[in-house]
Amino acid sequence: xxNNLFDKVNLLQKGLDASWTRNDVIMNNIANVDTPxxxxxxxxxxxxxxxxxxxxxxxxxxxxxxxEHYQFASSRAVDIRPSIVxxxxxxxxxxxxxxxxxxxxxxxxNTIWYDTLIEKVSSEFRKLKTLIxx
Amino acid sequence: xxISSIGNVFSGAQKAAKANEAKENxxxxxxxxxxxxxMEETEAASNAASExxxxxxxxxxxxxxxxxxxxxxxxxxxxQIRNKMIEAYNDIMNxxx
Amino acid sequence: MGFLSSIDISGSAxxxxxxxxxxxxxxxxxxxxMMTDEGTPYRRKVCVMGERQSFSSLLDGEMGKGVMVTDxxxxxxxxxxxxxxxxxxxxxxxxxxxxxxxEVEEIIDLMEATRxxxxxxxxxxxxxxxxxxxxxxxx
Numbered sequence: 001x002x003n004n005l006f007d008k009v010n011l012l013q014k015g016l017d018a019s020w021t022r023n024d025v026i027m028n029n030i031a032n033v034d035t036p037x038x039x040x041x042x043x044x045x046x047x048x049x050x051x052x053x054x055x056x057x058x059x060x061x062x063x064x065x066x067x068e069h070y071q072f073a074s075s076r077a078v079d080i081r082p083s084i085v086x087x088x089x090x091x092x093x094x095x096x097x098x099x100x101x102x103x104x105x106x107x108x109x110n111t112i113w114y115d116t117l118i119e120k121v122s123s124e125f126r127k128l129k130t131l132i133x134x
Numbered sequence: 135x136x137i138s139s140i141g142n143v144f145s146g147a148q149k150a151a152k153a154n155e156a157k158e159n160x161x162x163x164x165x166x167x168x169x170x171x172x173m174e175e176t177e178a179a180s181n182a183a184s185e186x187x188x189x190x191x192x193x194x195x196x197x198x199x200x201x202x203x204x205x206x207x208x209x210x211x212x213x214q215i216r217n218k219m220i221e222a223y224n225d226i227m228n229x230x231x
Numbered sequence: 232m233g234f235l236s237s238i239d240i241s242g243s244a245x246x247x248x249x250x251x252x253x254x255x256x257x258x259x260x261x262x263x264x265m266m267t268d269e270g271t272p273y274r275r276k277v278c279v280m281g282e283r284q285s286f287s288s289l290l291d292g293e294m295g296k297g298v299m300v301t302d303x304x305x306x307x308x309x310x311x312x313x314x315x316x317x318x319x320x321x322x323x324x325x326x327x328x329x330x331x332x333x334e335v336e337e338i339i340d341l342m343e344a345t346r347x348x349x350x351x352x353x354x355x356x357x358x359x360x361x362x363x364x365x366x367x368x369x370x
Contacts, residue, residue: 002172002208009200016196016365023361024237027354028282028295031244033347034251035280035298100350111357115364118196122368125203132210193235195365203369 005128010078012121018045018082019114025084026110029103037095040103045082052077162219169212173205180205235362236296241355243283243297248348250300251278255341262332265320273330275306306331 022043029040055076091097180201186192254276264273281301308331316325 002169002176002211005207006204009204013197013200016200017194020194020196020237020361023358024240025295027237027240027351027358028297030347030350030354031240031247031298032280032282032295033350034248034343035282038282041295100347104350104353107354107357111361114361118364118368121196121200122370125207125369128207129210132207132214193237195362196368199365199368206369 007078009121009124012117012124014049014078014080015045015117016114016121018043019110019117021082021084022110023107023114026103026107029098030100030107033096033098033100033103035096038098039091039096040087040089040098041084042087042106043082044085045080048080048083049077052080162222166212166215166219169208169215173208173212176201176205176208235358237358238355240295240297241351241358243299244351245348245355247278247280247298247300248344248351251280251344252341252348254278254303255337255344258330258332259334259337259341262330262334262337264330265318265327272310272328273332274310275308275330275332276303277306278303 022045025041025043032038032040087097089097089099180198183192183194183198183201186194187198192198258273258275261273267273278300279302280298283296283299310331311329312326313329314325315321315327318327321327
């Protein structure tokens, strides 16, 4: 039963994993801004997660009205993994297509996303501790 | 998401435990056993994360910390159940029959 | 993978860009060097950057491991000709062979390398901050 209480945390952790991977990918893009022939990559995750949560009909906002409903996070959403895709955008003369300004923006966004997810996870744990310990 | 929903989760879990109890003839000791299992599970996960950190195999900070938090909560949970059980036992033993 | 191998990615870029800056500085310093041990004027050097590859089976897709200077090659474009008949190295027409270094181009290159270096420092700091934030779980 305890595992069901961790469902939300497990989902949030998937986001954290994806965010960390995204950070690696962005850093690799920035590191290779001058590498001839290099094509930038990005991490795909949110769309898949949206689809998984929608198709399971419950996601985070399930209404808990019956005893069976305490399992509000789908097991399928928790199996989602981030995937790395290469960007086919226009490239420069040396074959490199890294847009440093775009990468910097993505870096900033991703950092904030990670921080927010961490806050949610911490908050979740605080709630669980209060629930159990009173 | 509002605050009451996590409360609903917990009471929902309790109701489900009771429902299961009726269905599978569970008793309080089974609930304690489940709690102990969860404790062992989360402890194992936490240890695995620690080992990965020590051997430099993983740089997954959030996974390691989430694992230790879960382990902490699992221990609290098992201890609470044990305490309630002992309380209930004492209450029964002290009944004037 | 070592601990915080993520930071190694940016670290590799810092190393590579710094080496590139060193090479550019050498070019600029030798822009007027008419004679080297090889019997020719100084020949411009160029850093070739290449991606450090690593395939992680844990992810769908390949994960790069940063960048490195794969080679420092000599630019084989023609030497410059400078009219200087009094120079002992001048040929019969009075021209001296000069290094194939264009100082303006080198300075622009240096500025680019510096900007790339700074971008990687920013990325590295972002990772550090994320890690620090992760450590606050459960507080």
